[in-house]
Amino acid sequence: MAEHTIIRFEQVTKQYDDDPAVLDNVSFEIERGKFYTLLGPSGCGKTTILRLIAGFMEPSEGKIYFNGNVINNVPANERQVNTVFQDYALFPHLNVFENVAFGLRIKKMKNAAITEKVKEALRFVNLDGYETREIREMSGGQRQRVAIARAIVNEPEVILLDEPLSALDLKLRTEMQYELRELQRSLGITFIFVTHDQEEALAMSDEIFVLNKGKIQQSGTPTDIYDEPINRFVADFIGESNIIPGKMIRDFLVEFDGKQFECVDQGFNPNESIEIVIRPEDLEITGREQGKLQVRVDSQLFRGVHYEICCYDAEGNEWLVHSTKKATVGDEIGLYFDPEAIHVMRFGETEEEFDKRLEAYDEGSHGQ
Numbered sequence: 001m002a003e004h005t006i007i008r009f010e011q012v013t014k015q016y017d018d019d020p021a022v023l024d025n026v027s028f029e030i031e032r033g034k035f036y037t038l039l040g041p042s043g044c045g046k047t048t049i050l051r052l053i054a055g056f057m058e059p060s061e062g063k064i065y066f067n068g069n070v071i072n073n074v075p076a077n078e079r080q081v082n083t084v085f086q087d088y089a090l091f092p093h094l095n096v097f098e099n100v101a102f103g104l105r106i107k108k109m110k111n112a113a114i115t116e117k118v119k120e121a122l123r124f125v126n127l128d129g130y131e132t133r134e135i136r137e138m139s140g141g142q143r144q145r146v147a148i149a150r151a152i153v154n155e156p157e158v159i160l161l162d163e164p165l166s167a168l169d170l171k172l173r174t175e176m177q178y179e180l181r182e183l184q185r186s187l188g189i190t191f192i193f194v195t196h197d198q199e200e201a202l203a204m205s206d207e208i209f210v211l212n213k214g215k216i217q218q219s220g221t222p223t224d225i226y227d228e229p230i231n232r233f234v235a236d237f238i239g240e241s242n243i244i245p246g247k248m249i250r251d252f253l254v255e256f257d258g259k260q261f262e263c264v265d266q267g268f269n270p271n272e273s274i275e276i277v278i279r280p281e282d283l284e285i286t287g288r289e290q291g292k293l294q295v296r297v298d299s300q301l302f303r304g305v306h307y308e309i310c311c312y313d314a315e316g317n318e319w320l321v322h323s324t325k326k327a328t329v330g331d332e333i334g335l336y337f338d339p340e341a342i343h344v345m346r347f348g349e350t351e352e353e354f355d356k357r358l359e360a361y362d363e364g365s366h367g368q
């Protein structure tokens with residue numbers, strides 16, 4: 001295990017009774033001091049991962065390491081981890097100061113030290129002066145900050161945040177995204193943040209784990225995940241995409257829409273059926289004959305920064321285009337794209353399967 005690894009899941013499975021596993025043989029590593037996001041639809045296992053890290057439950061199989069030691073049986077209160085819950089779970093009968101001080105009082109810290117630490121934590125989240133306020137007199141965003149202050153005051157090595165922004169309106173949410181990210185940077189603590197909002201994940205994270213049905217589909221930086229989605233699920237979940245069936249003729253040559261196109265992908269079987277992804281912003285509108293694809297404009301919406309143009313090709317595939325140029329509904333136009341804009345995927349393949357395939361490919365006759 002690398003020195004900077006703080007948490008490691010080794011083939012962790014969580015299963016209730018005879019139901020299908022809610023986490024299915026999941027392995028990953030979390031590095032110290034980074035901002036991680038678990039992203040995925042409702043029920044995919046995000047909270048389950050946080051609960052396993054926090055020690056609120058034990059895995060059915062596999063090992064969880066913290067700083068190199070197996071912690072499967074270490075009780076929650078002995079872990080260097082604090083959680084910020086979705087509903088904040090603040091104590092309504094205690095004021096702001098006492099909410100934040102709670103964990104320190106349990107540790108029997110001296111009063112003077114508690115006062116100093118609580119004030120510092122409140123300063124960090126921009127709530128100095130609010131010490132004696134009651135929780136019910138605080139706004140949603142302020143409560144959220146109290147919950148974060150309550151977590152950081154314990155100086156944990158890791159802070160787990162379970163959809164902490166989902167109760168806030170869009171504007172406040174965007175502000176808090178920025179603040180949380182700044183806070184994480186200045187504290188240098190490892191954050192593991194849960195959301196089902198892909199834009200939030202892309203904006204905030206050093207590293208994203210995309211989950212579906214108890215499996216990690218893909219992990220990587222926001223740009224990795226956005227630019228190189230590994231399968232239809234990830235491509236679809238992370239922003240709007242054109243996903244079109246096709247065939248991999250050979251390395252660097254793909255066929256879709258009845259034509260062959262140069263691409264940058266390799267490692268597939270000759271003539272293997274695949275799906276390709278092209279992001280709407282990677283398509284450029286041209287005259288009919290200048291384009292690599294010919295399509296008819298079906299509808300168009302102005303989205304402020306760009307036009308969202310919906311087109312159909314002769315095979316009936318829908319093509320979504322984001323363009324600063326306007327099109328005319330009903331027109332036959334061309335679409336141009338670079339070979340790099342085409343991403344080739346195998347349907348349903350997870351990152352682990354993908355890596356195995358590439359490894360086998362490199363070791364085989366195709367290797368350098």
Ligand SMILES: Nc1ncnc2c1ncn2[C@@H]1O[C@H](COP(=O)(O)OP(=O)(O)OP(=O)(O)O)[C@@H](O)[C@H]1O
Nearest residue numbers: 016019022040041042043044045046047048049196
């Ligand atoms: N105590 C339990 N007994 C049985 N199944 C459970 C239990 N707790 C959770 N589950 C199931 O485990 C799966 C994963 O739940 P989890 O709470 O991790 O999802 P999530 O990704 O956090 O979803 P959400 O975005 O809705 O919060 C769900 O299908 C859920 O129904």
Ligand SMILES: [Mg+2]
Nearest residue numbers: 046047048162
């Ligand atoms: Mg959850």
